[in-house]
Amino acid sequence: MFPVQDPRAALFGKHVNLAYSSDDDVREILTDFAQRAVTAGHRVVIFLDTDSAALAGQLATDVTGAAPGQCSLLRYGTSKSGSFGGALFGVADMLALLSRLAEDTLQAGWPAISVAGEMTWTDRPAWTPTDLFAYEHQVNRFFGDPRVTGLCLYDRRRFGKELLARIKAVHPGPLLAFTLGGWGAHLRLTGELDASNAESLPSILELVAGAETVVMLDASELSFVDAAGAGHIVRFAASRPHHHTVVRCGRGVRQALQLVGAESVPSLVLRDRVIAAAAS
Incomplete structure (x- = not known):
């Protein structure tokens, strides 16, 4: 489960990294994260990999009580609506997308936005380990707004131990x-x-x-x-x-x-x- 006991504490000023080892783990973590945001009355956006259709369906069922437009599940590079990214999608593109999401969320009247990423979508040639580390380093600016929080999830089966250690080091939360x-x-x-x-x-x-x-x-x-x-x-x-x-x-x-x-x-x-x- 998300490692913060107070639901409100999980939703402000955090940029948290978690690694998981099973499909059940990622489903449980994302469900808990999204449900906390929905219950608090915030918008939640979850970025998933291309092959995560089953996970998207499970989350759509597991997360309850969301108002229309409150909970968005986006899959990488699909041709359907509810997608993001593509072959030439890079670090600057993702940072710009996050900024637009935050701006749109606040303009729509939501008091805050919680963003989670199942980061397996970065495990492709367009995103080298150097790009990924640069992204995690630069995205801290996005989480400087107390109305924005984030959770980055990494599959231990897909990402090496050394890279995971470097990525973890640039995430301030949950302690900071x-x-x-x-x-x-x-x-x-x-x-x-x-x-x-x-x-x-x-x-x-x-x-x-x-x-x-x-x-x-x-x-x-x-x-x-x-x-x-x-x-x-x-x-x-x-x-x-x-x-x-x-x-x-x-x-x-x-x-x-x-x-x-x-x-x-x-x-x-x-x-x-x-x-x-x-x-x-």
């Missing part, structure tokens, strides 16, 4: 979530930043790297950061010597940053964390 917003270049991190997701941080920080202004990195709700994650933040600040990077954080995160050289970077400013007031 990030959102873009607020004044100026504002990036918010919540959860935990450890060996399982620290390699995703550079691509997340790239979302605000080009800002010609102060970058606010709000880590107030980041409960843990390891040395690798702290090092990424310090190096990011050092790479912008003419613009401040302000990090709001708690004591533990501050200590980790100091241990890896935060005090030697003039453009890095550490501030006390800000805790949101509890809802009444």
Whole structure:
């Protein structure tokens, strides 16, 4: 099942990777993911492989209560409606498609969109391992909107162990979530930043790297950061010597940053964390 207990937590600010080993596994995971989105009143879009007609039929039966247009199942390269991709379909095309889907979803009045991909559709000559890794790295920008969440599913029977490890490293969720917003270049991190997701941080920080202004990195709700994650933040600040990077954080995160050289970077400013007031 999807590895988050609170259904609402599964639907915000996440870019999650899971590997599976059987057809029953992928059906169960996708059904759970889609049902959570439908129940929350969000739109859900699932990308499937060309040969996944049976899975599409099962999901159409298993996911209940969807309003018209709320749950879409798209298969790769088919000639029928409800398809996506094709022979020349590349990384930029998929990123553009996701952006259009998000825009169309919000314009149609849905409050959020949950996207899942059965990634076997990438196992073809048009998508090399290099392309796939580049896609997973770049698509983090798409998930910077808190109204968007994603789940990438990889079949262990189709993808090599080494490639799966590289792909997993650039997925921040489920432990780490990030959102873009607020004044100026504002990036918010919540959860935990450890060996399982620290390699995703550079691509997340790239979302605000080009800002010609102060970058606010709000880590107030980041409960843990390891040395690798702290090092990424310090190096990011050092790479912008003419613009401040302000990090709001708690004591533990501050200590980790100091241990890896935060005090030697003039453009890095550490501030006390800000805790949101509890809802009444």
